[in-house]
Amino acid sequence: MDQDAPRARERRLARIKLSDQVAEDIRRRIARDRLRPGDRLPHERALMDHYGCSKGTIREALKALEVEGLVRMVSGPNGGPEIQDASIDVMTQQLRQYLHFQKIDFGQVYELRTSLEVILARNVIGKLTEDHLRRLEENVRLCEQANSARDRALVRKAETEFHDILCEASDNVILVLMCRFLNSMLRDLVSYRSDSMREHELFGSHNIESHKDLLKAFRAGDAEAAAEVMRNHMCCAESFMRRLDASFNSDLLSRS
Structure with missing residues (x-):
């Protein structure tokens, strides 16, 4: 041979x-x-x-x-x-394609999200403009209206958009990419097996109060207060997710 x-x-x-x-x-x-x-x-x-x-x-x-x-x-x-400028949407879709073939759960997501959102809360202190703050306040009002109307889908969507607005103010591009990716996963790919309207309303009320407290800290320029509120907010959000029996959709490949 x-x-x-x-x-x-x-x-x-x-x-x-x-x-x-x-x-x-x-x-x-x-x-x-x-x-x-x-x-x-x-x-x-x-x-x-x-x-x-x-x-x-x-x-x-x-x-x-x-x-x-x-x-x-x-x-x-x-x-x-x-x-052309790189699109976060393209990047997040590629990350979803990777995760489609992995086993993921909310423990993994919130282990990362809690740390990143606390860092984000500190990072945007002094960088949020009046326009950012106005839009955050409008977002809270939208959440209140949707929660009162029991519009679960709109409430869940608006809640993550609050965090997307914070990303706009950050100057840490890697932090923004990771936070935006996790926000998009929670917004687009999560389903709730529990139909308990009472639990959904409590979840919405918690998020509204946390976002109001965050706004106070941001307006005061208090990084420590913002970080503490965000840490508690993330821990409670994970707890509500579990109580509502949330799960990721099996199809992470399709475009939203």
């Missing part, structure tokens, strides 16, 4: 598609040239000449970058590939 045969097969298996090589080189170019959202890449013909490959290969490479959310294709006579 030819001893070089296994190595030859390994080389064939390790061979990377030309379109993938082109896509990787474009990624390097974007990083090297420090291109920003709105900047344009060379048009299709220029890329074909530069890489010495076919139109189909270039289109396949650009399509891969478009699926990743790194570029978008602008139509028209002056169109072409344009750098």
